[in-house]
Amino acid sequence: MRDEDGRLVGAVPFYVSELRLLKVLPFRTLRMMADHATGSEYADWIVDPDVEKAALSAIADALLAAKSDWDTIWMPRMAGWTGAMERIKAACEEKGLLHHSRSTVFSYFDLPDSMKLYEESFSSKRRQQMRRKRRKLLNTEGVEVVLCEKPEDLPRFIETLFELHYRRWQLDGQEGAFRRKPYEAEFYRQFSRIALKNDWLWLIALTEHGEIKSIQIGYVYDGVFLQLQEGFDPDYVQGSGNVLRTEVIERRIDAGISGYDFLGGGSEHKRRWGAAERDGYDLFIAHPSKLKNKLLFSKEIWPSGRYIDEIGLLGGS
Incomplete structure (x- = not known):
């Protein structure tokens, strides 16, 4: 949508994939650009807040008019605290x-003004364990925490992230995102170069004699650190990943960052770091003029469920 002066005030970048109900009935489905390939979260339609209602209405009108181009829209992992849904x-x-929606979960905690205040949020036993483990490992000869700051260092950091992430998930009998979705790994390779150049990237590792033993990648947006992925060497000192996370938290506090966002999912591990669950949503939309859509939406059937398969990318829209 453009305003009277021709200024773009609303847009939704979609691509087209195909969902198939019971392996037979196809649904031409719009998804947010690159969502699956990047592991993106917090989906939204892009509108100028000054003309928000009109822009959203115009986008909905355009979708209605383009009924031959799509059947459904799938928008998983939407933030529940921004008003997007x-x-x-x-x-x-x-x-x-x-349309129908269902709940999903994200995990997040506020960062206080000092590491001392953060540590005081835990029991004295947990505090002592954190400090003892951190002090012991970081005082080991050859061990240091290193931030990736040079373009020539990126390939080593990124490829080691992929390998250690895979080795971490092997412990649970899984491959992890980068082995399961090689195009996501390629996105990280390309995006990390851009992010480093623009001072967005936070790619940090715990090393011993120069060899990366645990690693974490994220970036800062709007005063919050968003933790994207991590990995650790399961054959190294137990808890090295936790020591690195503690180091990241302290450095982010010292930089004046206000929050640490674990993104999607809730777990006991995240709660142990002080994270609280906050609500998010998956949103499924369909064109009202098609009988098959009305049949699909008469029940709570979801693209990630057992009745629907994703066939793959069809093209741009």
């Missing part, structure tokens, strides 16, 4: 687009 659902209801 409420805004989009309101536009859908105004224009009669079919």
Whole structure:
């Protein structure tokens, strides 16, 4: 959508994939650009807040008019605290687009003004364990925490991240995202170069005599550190990943960062670091004019469920 002066005030970058119900009935499905290939979260439609309602309404009108181009829209992992889902659902209801939503979970904690205050949020036993483990490992000869700051160092850091992430998930009998989705690994290779150049990247490792033993990647946006991925050597000192996370937290506090975002999912591990669960949503939308869509939306059937398979990428829209 553009305003009267021709200024772009609303856009939704979609690509087209195919979902198939019971392996037979196809649904031409719009998804947020590169969502699956990058592991992105916090999906939203892009609108100028000054004309938010009009822009969302115009996007919904455009979707209605383009009924031959799509059947459904799948937007998983939406933040529940930004109003994104409420805004989009309101536009859908105004224009009669079919939709339903379900809850999902993210994990996050505020960072206090000092590491001392952060540590005081834990029991004295946990505090002592954290300090003892950290002091012992970081005082070991040859051990240091290193931040990737040079473009020539990126390939070593990134490829080691992939390998240690895989080795970490092997412990649970899984491959991990980068082995399961090689295109996500390629995205990280390319994006990390751009992020480093623009001072967005936070790629940090615990090393022993120059060999990376644990590693974490993330970036800062709007005063919050978003932790993307991590990995550790399961044959190295137990807890090295936790020592590195403690180091990251302290450095982020010292830099004035206000929060640490674990992104999607809740777990006891995340809660042990002080994270609280916050609500998010998956949103499924369908064009109201098609009988197969009405049949699909008569039940709580989801793209990630056992009844629907994703066939793959079809093209741009």
